[in-house]
Amino acid sequence: xxxxxxxxxxxxxxxxxxxxxxxxxxxxxxxxxxxxxxxxxxxxxxxxxxxxxxxxxxxxxxxxxxxxxxxxxxxxxxxxxxxxxxxxxxxxxxxxxxxxxxxxxxxxxxxxxxxxxxxxxxxxxxxxxxxxxxxxxxxxxxxxxxxxxxxxxxxxxxxxxxxxxxxxxxxxxxxxxxxxxxxxxxxxxxxxxxxxxxxxxxxxxxxxxxxxxxxxxxxxxxxxxxxxxxxxxxxxxxxxxxxxxxxxxxxxxxxxxxxxxxxxxxxxxxxxxxxxxxxxxxx
Amino acid sequence: xxxxxxxxxxxxxxxxxxxxxxxxxxxxxxxxxxxxxxxxxxxxxxxxxxxxxxxxxxxxxxxxxxxxxxxxxxxxxxxxxxxxxxxxxxxxxxxxxxxxxxxxxxxxxxxxxxxxxxxxxxxxxxxxxxxxxxxxxxxxxxxxxxxxxxxxxxxxxxxxxxxxxxxxxxxxxxxxxxxxxxxxxxxxxxxxxxxxxxxxxxxxxxxxxxxxxxxxxxxxxxxxxxxxxxxxxxxxxxxxxxxxxxxxxxxxxxxxxxxxxxxxxxxxxxxxxxxxxxxxxxxxxxxxxxxxxxxxxxxxxxxxxxxxxxxxxxxxxxxxxxxxxxxxxxxxxxxxxxxxxxxxxxxxxxxxxxxxxxxxxxxxx
Numbered sequence: 001x002x003x004x005x006x007x008x009x010x011x012x013x014x015x016x017x018x019x020x021x022x023x024x025x026x027x028x029x030x031x032x033x034x035x036x037x038x039x040x041x042x043x044x045x046x047x048x049x050x051x052x053x054x055x056x057x058x059x060x061x062x063x064x065x066x067x068x069x070x071x072x073x074x075x076x077x078x079x080x081x082x083x084x085x086x087x088x089x090x091x092x093x094x095x096x097x098x099x100x101x102x103x104x105x106x107x108x109x110x111x112x113x114x115x116x117x118x119x120x121x122x123x124x125x126x127x128x129x130x131x132x133x134x135x136x137x138x139x140x141x142x143x144x145x146x147x148x149x150x151x152x153x154x155x156x157x158x159x160x161x162x163x164x165x166x167x168x169x170x171x172x173x174x175x176x177x178x179x180x181x182x183x184x185x186x187x188x189x190x191x192x193x194x195x196x197x198x199x200x201x202x203x204x205x206x207x208x209x210x211x212x213x214x215x216x217x218x219x220x221x222x223x224x225x226x227x228x229x230x231x232x233x234x235x236x237x238x239x240x241x242x243x244x245x246x247x248x249x250x251x252x253x254x255x256x257x258x259x260x261x262x263x264x265x266x267x268x269x270x271x272x273x274x275x276x277x278x279x280x281x282x283x
Numbered sequence: 284x285x286x287x288x289x290x291x292x293x294x295x296x297x298x299x300x301x302x303x304x305x306x307x308x309x310x311x312x313x314x315x316x317x318x319x320x321x322x323x324x325x326x327x328x329x330x331x332x333x334x335x336x337x338x339x340x341x342x343x344x345x346x347x348x349x350x351x352x353x354x355x356x357x358x359x360x361x362x363x364x365x366x367x368x369x370x371x372x373x374x375x376x377x378x379x380x381x382x383x384x385x386x387x388x389x390x391x392x393x394x395x396x397x398x399x400x401x402x403x404x405x406x407x408x409x410x411x412x413x414x415x416x417x418x419x420x421x422x423x424x425x426x427x428x429x430x431x432x433x434x435x436x437x438x439x440x441x442x443x444x445x446x447x448x449x450x451x452x453x454x455x456x457x458x459x460x461x462x463x464x465x466x467x468x469x470x471x472x473x474x475x476x477x478x479x480x481x482x483x484x485x486x487x488x489x490x491x492x493x494x495x496x497x498x499x500x501x502x503x504x505x506x507x508x509x510x511x512x513x514x515x516x517x518x519x520x521x522x523x524x525x526x527x528x529x530x531x532x533x534x535x536x537x538x539x540x541x542x543x544x545x546x547x548x549x550x551x552x553x554x555x556x557x558x559x560x561x562x563x564x565x566x567x568x569x570x571x572x573x574x575x576x577x578x579x580x581x582x583x584x585x586x587x588x589x590x591x592x593x594x595x596x597x598x599x600x601x602x603x604x605x606x607x608x609x610x611x612x613x614x615x616x617x618x619x620x621x622x623x624x625x626x627x628x629x630x631x632x633x634x635x636x637x638x639x640x641x642x643x644x645x646x647x648x
Contacts, residue, residue, distance in 0.1 A: 037416065077624065087627035090356050090416050094574060095624035102616030109611040110308050209565050213420055220417060255432035262421035269413045 008241045013133045016237025018043070018194040020136035022215035023233050024143055025187030027224045029075075031147060032180035033160035034082050037093035038074070040212025041100020042185045046071040046192025048104035051203040052111050054120040060197050064123065067193035068186040074100055075185020079178040097212075108203055117203040123193075132194040139187075140230030147226060156180055188212065217265040236261040286581060289633050293579075293625045296632070301618035310610035318607050319600040327476065329603075331484045333596045335556065338489035339364075339548040341591030342496055343573025344580065346544035349500050351582045352510075353537040354517035359404050359419025360545045361570030362426035363397040365563070367549025369430045370396035372560040375450025375553065376439060382460060385453035390550045397546020398539040400426065405538030409531035415538065423570070427563050434562050445562040456487040456555035487555025489548075493588065496544055500584040513537050545570065572598075575619055578626040594619065 022039045029036040036042075046067035053059075053066030078096050081087035108117055123131050147153040158166040159176045167173050195211065196203050214236050222229030243257040302312040323329045343360050350357040357363075371393040378385055403422060407413040434440060439447040452463060461467040462481060471477045480486060504510035515523040516533040524530050548569060553560065576594050580586030601615030625632050 037420070081624065081628045085628040085631050087630075090358070091578060092624065092627035094358070094571070094578075095620050095627055098571075098575070098616055098620030098623060100620075102613045102620050106304065106308065106611050106613035106617060109613060206564060210424060213424060216417075217421060253432050253435070255428040255435075258428045259425050262424045266407070266413075266418060266421050266425075269417070270407055270411050 004245065008238065008245050011241035011244060012234065012238040014130055014199055014237075015240040016233045017130060017132035017136040017198060018191040018211055019215050019218055019233040019236055020140060020230055021132075021191030021194055022188040022212055023218040023222070023229045024139055024226060025075075025184035025191070026215055026219040027222065027226060027229045028143065028147075028156075028187070029181045029184035030219060030224050031160045032156050032177045033163060034079070034177055034181050035089040035093065036075070036078060036096075036181060036184050036188075037090060037216060038078055038096025038100065038212075039184075039188045039191075039215050040208065040210070041097035042071040042074050042188035043192035043195070043212045043215075044100045044104040044208045045074055045107075046189030047196035047207050048108050048192075048203050049189070050193035050197045051117045051120050052107060054122075054197050055111070055117065058121055060121045060123045063120070063197050064190065064193050067189040067196075069189070070103075071189020071192065072182050072186040074103070075188070076178070076182045078185070079181035082181065083174055083177045104203075104208075105205065115205050119201050120197065122201045123198050130198060132198040136194070136233075137230070140226050143226035152176075188215075191215065214261045217261050221265050221268055235264075289629065290579075290581065292632055292635055293622060293629075296625055297618050297622040300621040301614055304614050304617050305610060308611060308614070310608065310614070314608055315604045315610060318604050319596075322603045322607070323596055323600055328479045328483055329599060331480045331486055333592060333599055334490050335485050335487065336599060337591040337595035338487075338493045339552050339569050340572040340576050340594060341493040341587050342489070342548035342551070343545050343570050344576030344587035344591055345493070345496050345500050345584045346541045346548070347573050347577040348580065348582045348584045348587060349504065349544060350537050350541035351577060352504050352517050353513045353533060354520075355408070355534065355537055355541070356416050357401065357404075357419065357538065357541045357545075358416050358574065359401060359422050359570070360541075360573055361566050361568070362419065362423035363400045363542045363545040364549040364552075364567075364569045365423075365426040365430045366400045367393035367397040367546035368553050368557075368560050369426075369433055370546075371454075371550040371553040372447050372450060373433065373439065375454040376448050376559075378451060378454065380451075380453055382453040382455075382457075385451060386455070386457070386554065389450070389454045389554055390547065393550025393553070394543040394546040397549060398543035401538045401542020401545070402535065405535040405542075408538070409534040423566070427566065430560060431562050434560060441559070447559045447561075449558045450553065454554055455558065456489075456551070458487050459555060459558075485556045487551070489551040489555050492547060492551060493591070496547065497584045497588055500544070504584065509536070545573070548573075575623050578623050581626070581629075 022043050026036050026039050049070035050063040050067035054063030074096055078092050081092040082089050105115060109115060112118065125131065147157065155171050156176055158169070158171060159173045163173055191211070192208060196207050200207065218229055218232035218236055222232040239257055239260040243254045246252060246254055246257060305312045305315060323333060343364060347357045347360055371389050374392040375389045378388065380388065400422065404415045404418045407418045408415045434447050441448045452460065462471065471481050504514060512528050513533055513536065515526070515528060516530055520530050572594060576587050576590045579590040579594070597615050597619065601612035604610050605612040
């Protein structure tokens with residue numbers, strides 16, 4: 001029993017790490033008023049380029065860097081469409097998911113001649129704990145301080161809450177929005193890397209299958225606040241860990257546990273409607 | 284005229300993007316185009332394959348366009364498709380009725396499942412103000428896991444496979460049923476062309492439904508009071524409300540009709556192509572591809588027909604290109620992603636022909 005609890009807790013932390021990175025990215029982007037439903041695609045390129053970088057240089061940290069750059073580049077496109085061209089956030093986000101998956105699979109097939117990459121060097125574990133988990137938990141606190149306790153954070157919140165008012169105060173709205181969306185892609189890319197070179201050590205077509213959307217659910221459940229989003233990610237990580245642990249148990253089919261992040265988000269949305277509309281009216 | 288120019292500009296830009304990606308990946312764009320032409324346009328079997336592949340995404344595209352007329356973004360089409368397929372498979376496997384009853388019943392059950400599932404999103408949007416995009420994404424994943432759960436049930440599971448048991452013969456698509464009769468089989472074997480296009484494909488009647496659905500939707504949206512109301516709500520909900528229109532009811536109606544059309548696609552896929560449902564490791568993308576089709580067609584129901592055929596031809600083409608020249612088929616996904624991205628930035632694209640023409644005129648003047 002004790003062993004089971006330890007297993008579920010450690011697995012939950014492991015699965016939560018990628019979610020935390022991607023969800024914090026999504027929350028940052030939404031704080032600046034741009035909805036990013038392209039997290040899945042950005043995680044996908046991140047996961048692919050992390051493996052490619054790690055394979056090419058033998059260093060997982062270079063892989064992590066590649067993942068950030070790839071995710072950020074894709075997110076920059078989203079920023080360009082949404083901020084400069086005033087595109088519909090949803091349509092552009094859908095395009096990001098397609099482009100992200102297309103680019104990831106294309107790149108992996110280009111480098112490895114197959115959709116499954118060879119095994120590459122993983123990110124190290126420190127004292128039995130995944131570095132990604134520690135980094136992810138630290139990120140939650142750092143972002144909380146950044147958003148609520150510093151002047152750039154204040155500017156970002158102002159842009160997201162009322163863009164016209166922010167503009168009249170002389171805040172560079174275009175710059176902040178572009179920066180936040182791009183940063184969200186970098187974080188989502190790290191999230192992808194946390195799966196492909198953190199949890200496992202290669203890339204497969206199913207490496208990223210829904211984590212980006214679970215992260216999106218966490219953004220909503222956590223009400224876009226870094227600490228709330230972090231807790232939501234831990235909860236969803238625990239749900240995934242339970243699904244793994246109870247896999248063969250008949251009383252509760254694992255499919256229903258897999259559904260929990262989504263059902264929970266829907267219930268919370270239905271029962272506790274948000275008090276104020278966001279700038280985009282999405283939440 | 285202007286919208287046609289926009290669509291053409293988008294197509295050319297997407298082709299250019301694909302060509303750049305191909306060149307980066309060491310491929311030859313012209314050779315790929317040659318393969319596409321030879322293998323698809325000049326090959327009857329592949330023409331049928333393109334049509335069979337296009338039918339479901341044309342129908343889901345029409346459904347998404349229909350909701351889009353009321354400014355609703357039915358991203359939950361994927362989940363509605365899965366639920367409809369599941370309903371069709373369950374009903375189809377458990378009934379024992381003559382064909383004239385079983386076939387329509389299965390399709391109606393699929394449509395009802397799609398409509399009800401879309402109704403959840405519609406209710407959340409109308410009554411709770413929850414974006415249909417967010418609820419749709421969540422419901423997609425619920426549908427995926429629920430369908431996988433259904434397949435594992437002993438009553439439905441086909442032992443030693445990842446599938447449910449096959450649906451009753453009476454519930455199959457008329458063309459499939461004809462193939463299974465002795466007389467039909469004899470006719471297919473006798474003719475080389477039929478052997479090629481019927482024997483070696485999953486030919487079915489779904490495309491007929493697709494064309495009919497496009498016409499019906501275009502008619503409802505343009506020529507009926509219901510369509511007028513739905514479009515008015517889409518163009519400006521406050522104005523429509525002032526004019527006495529019931530916004531909440533309109534949102535529910537729009538979502539449920541859209542869901543029913545997606546359900547039609549899901550049921551047709553089961554009765555005409557798969558005859559059962561299989562365990563899903565990920566989405567089969569019928570809904571998401573329908574989204575691309577609808578965006579490629581700029582929200583026009585009739586425009587979904589050519590857009591869906593093009594989409595299907597490109598997808599099949601991607602596989603063929605990979606088989607014949609080793610170029611990764613993912614270049615097609617990138618190309619379609621580029622098309623969707625260009626619809627997103629279409630305000631810029633729309634002015635592009637004008638700007639280019641402006642340059643040209645200035646150059647002459």
